[in-house]
Amino acid sequence: MRHHQGKACIDLSHLQRALAIALAVGLAACSSTPRPTEQVDAARAAVAQAASLAVGDGATELRVAQYKLARAEQEMERGDYTSAHVFAEQAQVDAQYAWTLAENARMQRAAADVNRNVRLLQDELDRRAK
Secondary structure, rough: OHHHHHHHHHHHHHHHHHHHHHHHHHHHHHHHHOOOHHHHHHHHHHHHHHHHOOOOHHHHHHHHHHHHHHHHHHHHHHHHHHHHHHHHHHHHHHHHHHHHHHHHHHHHHHHHHHHHHHHHHHHHHHHHOO
């Protein structure tokens, strides 16, 4: 009986060592990930740029970018720099997409206005030619 109790203590000691090593490796991995300040700042700038244009067109994508930026900031405050980095990069891409959608819609409206004006001028020239 005593022999089994001693073995249990030895197994627990090995388990404790393994857990300590796993914890040390986990902490080292966390500490080796740098604080993603630049990525979060870039995401903030992209969201601000998109917000000025994506009021109607691209608004859904802008809201997604804003949500991901908020998550990046939360994760950075919690010290989860890996998640913060991922959310910041996603927020930046989503904001750039929202800006692109809004800019594309704006350009299409401008092109439609130019085409309408060209048709009006052409109609005017045709009337004068008669």
